[in-house]
Amino acid sequence: MRPLIKDGRIVADEWDLLSHEALDDIDLTPAGPRQIVPLAQYGTHAEVLRTQGQRIAILLGPDDEPDAAAPYLADIGLVAIHFPSFTDGRGYSTARLLRARFKFAGELRAVGDILRDQLYFLHRCGFDAFSLRADQDLSAALNAFGDYAWAPLAGMVPNEGRGRIGQSSL
Amino acid sequence: MRFHDIGARARLGDEGEPGFEIFVGGGVGRTPMVGHCIKPFLPRAELLNYFEAILRVYNRYGRRDNKYKARIKILVKDLSVEGFAREVDAEWRHTQGAGSLIPESTFETMEAFFAPPAYGGARATDLAFVAPRAENRPFARWVERNVAPHRHPGHGIVTLSLKKTGVPPGDATADQMDLVAELAERFSGGEIRVSHEQNLILPSVALRDLYALWERARRNGLATPNIGLLTDVVCCPGGDFCALANAKSLPVAAAIQARFDDLDYLFDLGPLELNISGCVNACGHHHIGHIGILGVDKNSEEWYQVTLGGSEGERTRLGRVIGPSFAASDIPEVIERILQAYVRERLAEECFIDTLERIGLEPFKLTVYGERHEAAH
Numbered sequence: 001m002r003p004l005i006k007d008g009r010i011v012a013d014e015w016d017l018l019s020h021e022a023l024d025d026i027d028l029t030p031a032g033p034r035q036i037v038p039l040a041q042y043g044t045h046a047e048v049l050r051t052q053g054q055r056i057a058i059l060l061g062p063d064d065e066p067d068a069a070a071p072y073l074a075d076i077g078l079v080a081i082h083f084p085s086f087t088d089g090r091g092y093s094t095a096r097l098l099r100a101r102f103k104f105a106g107e108l109r110a111v112g113d114i115l116r117d118q119l120y121f122l123h124r125c126g127f128d129a130f131s132l133r134a135d136q137d138l139s140a141a142l143n144a145f146g147d148y149a150w151a152p153l154a155g156m157v158p159n160e161g162r163g164r165i166g167q168s169s170l
Numbered sequence: 171m172r173f174h175d176i177g178a179r180a181r182l183g184d185e186g187e188p189g190f191e192i193f194v195g196g197g198v199g200r201t202p203m204v205g206h207c208i209k210p211f212l213p214r215a216e217l218l219n220y221f222e223a224i225l226r227v228y229n230r231y232g233r234r235d236n237k238y239k240a241r242i243k244i245l246v247k248d249l250s251v252e253g254f255a256r257e258v259d260a261e262w263r264h265t266q267g268a269g270s271l272i273p274e275s276t277f278e279t280m281e282a283f284f285a286p287p288a289y290g291g292a293r294a295t296d297l298a299f300v301a302p303r304a305e306n307r308p309f310a311r312w313v314e315r316n317v318a319p320h321r322h323p324g325h326g327i328v329t330l331s332l333k334k335t336g337v338p339p340g341d342a343t344a345d346q347m348d349l350v351a352e353l354a355e356r357f358s359g360g361e362i363r364v365s366h367e368q369n370l371i372l373p374s375v376a377l378r379d380l381y382a383l384w385e386r387a388r389r390n391g392l393a394t395p396n397i398g399l400l401t402d403v404v405c406c407p408g409g410d411f412c413a414l415a416n417a418k419s420l421p422v423a424a425a426i427q428a429r430f431d432d433l434d435y436l437f438d439l440g441p442l443e444l445n446i447s448g449c450v451n452a453c454g455h456h457h458i459g460h461i462g463i464l465g466v467d468k469n470s471e472e473w474y475q476v477t478l479g480g481s482e483g484e485r486t487r488l489g490r491v492i493g494p495s496f497a498a499s500d501i502p503e504v505i506e507r508i509l510q511a512y513v514r515e516r517l518a519e520e521c522f523i524d525t526l527e528r529i530g531l532e533p534f535k536l537t538v539y540g541e542r543h544e545a546a547h
């Protein structure tokens with residue numbers, strides 16, 4: 001599986017991302033693989049899945065309200081947010097709300113049409129893991145976190161103490 | 171400010187504390203709209219919290235199904251200005267006083283980036299400025315048009331014109347850019363600002379240095395004394411460079427500049443904003459030009475629609491179309507007639523946009539369409 005950038009390093013991806021077309025592949029057995037499933041799917045099986053020790057993660061699309069994921073956040077360790085195209089910025093807001101309003105402290109992963117030039121801003125909004133589009137050069141993309149020599153300090157600091165990258169802090 | 175999705179105007183509050191007046195829902199392009207104030211005064215520390223609240227509201231209710239409707243201006247219209255403001259306030263309450271509050275220390279750090287230069291003892295009466303201005307007419311004219319007053323005595327704000335006739339508006343060569351950098355280094359504390367009118371500004375030049383600066387700039391095509399005049403055209407790249415264009419825009423700008431190259435006439439016409447866009451995306455901001463020209467496509471031919479009365483700043487308004495569009499070759503003549511109407515109708519010292527506002531579009535339409543106008547009746 002293609003590696004991803006997490007906490008400023010290139011690491012192996014240990015998760016399967018189930019697309020909407022492959023929903024039947026969801027494995028409900030406690031010893032099953034790590035899977036990221038769409039919110040609605042998680043909701044359907046929540047009673048079973050919440051006992052499985054964070055083996056299942058939630059995927060949010062741009063139309064998903066973060067409020068709808070709120071009841072499950074305590075039971076999961078990863079939320080992936082899907083960007084169908086880089087021009088659709090709603091995922092930034094979703095991330096901010098998960099961190100600031102719902103105090104989600106697990107991994108926040110950006111997936112989909114993720115390009116090098118977005119990393120700095122995604123990171124400032126609280127993402128700490130990035131699954132880039134297939135054509136992106138991961139080692140070159142690491143530089144993105146240092147794109148700005150100075151950034152204004154403002155309010156809460158979602159990434160501080162959990163893998164702060166480069167100069168940025170929010 | 172009022173032609174953007176979100177606009178913020180810096181101002182002081184009742185106690186003299188710094189903050190912003192916030193506008194939303196402006197924009198040019200296909201659906202031009204003037205933005206509305208939703209917060210007369212926002213303390214500056216809340217700026218990011220409040221902007222985030224605006225985006226939250228847009229994300230929740232905005233239209234993403236249709237890219238022409240996926241804009242804050244469309245949502246403001248749907249919810250009404252008051253409705254939108256209420257939603258933003260409700261959202262803002264979640265973060266107010268916390269969230270992304272900007273600490274005072276961050277403002278202090280930012281302010282340090284804008285420390286004023288060392289002004290020295292320059293004075294407005296310095297002979298190196300007063301003497302050439304009295305003796306050299308071209309220099310005096312350039313000072314009149316291209317140098318604005320500075321709040322620090324003995325200094326001026328210089329605009330280097332990138333509007334020389336025949337050069338695409340806003341273009342500069344690599345050599346010119348090198349020279350501008352050198353001039354900024356030597357005369358303006360190392361600062362250059364780019365204006366949305368497509369010129370370059372040296373924000374703080376001692377008046378006694380102006381003559382030396384002018385000579386260098388003039389020899390390198392950067393001192394056309396036309397800032398704020400008809401030939402200071404704002405123009406998009408248009409059909410020569412842009413894949414989205416309906417029509418070319420640069421040759422139209424060049425034809426207008428060539429036709430009106432008499433400086434005395436230009437100075438007599440006074441302040442006049444002319445904006446040209448090659449298509450409805452309005453990168454040349456034709457809606458807000460006193461005179462606006464828009465390239466349109468009619469049966470695969472290039473035509474140009476003319477608007478009058480647009481304006482930015484204090485008296486923000488959108489221009490209105492004067493009538494059927496024209497071929498490119500007619501445009502200089504059309505402009506000529508518009509100007510004739512202005513010169514005929516103006517009161518002493520009245521500038522173009524004021525005359526237009528006073529007498530309305532009709533006299534201009536009559537002068538431009540003359541016979542056609544009457545023939546149609």
Ligand code: SF4
Binds near residue numbers: 416449452
């Ligand atoms: S206004 Fe149209 S033609 Fe001009 S630069 Fe913009 S998109 Fe291109």
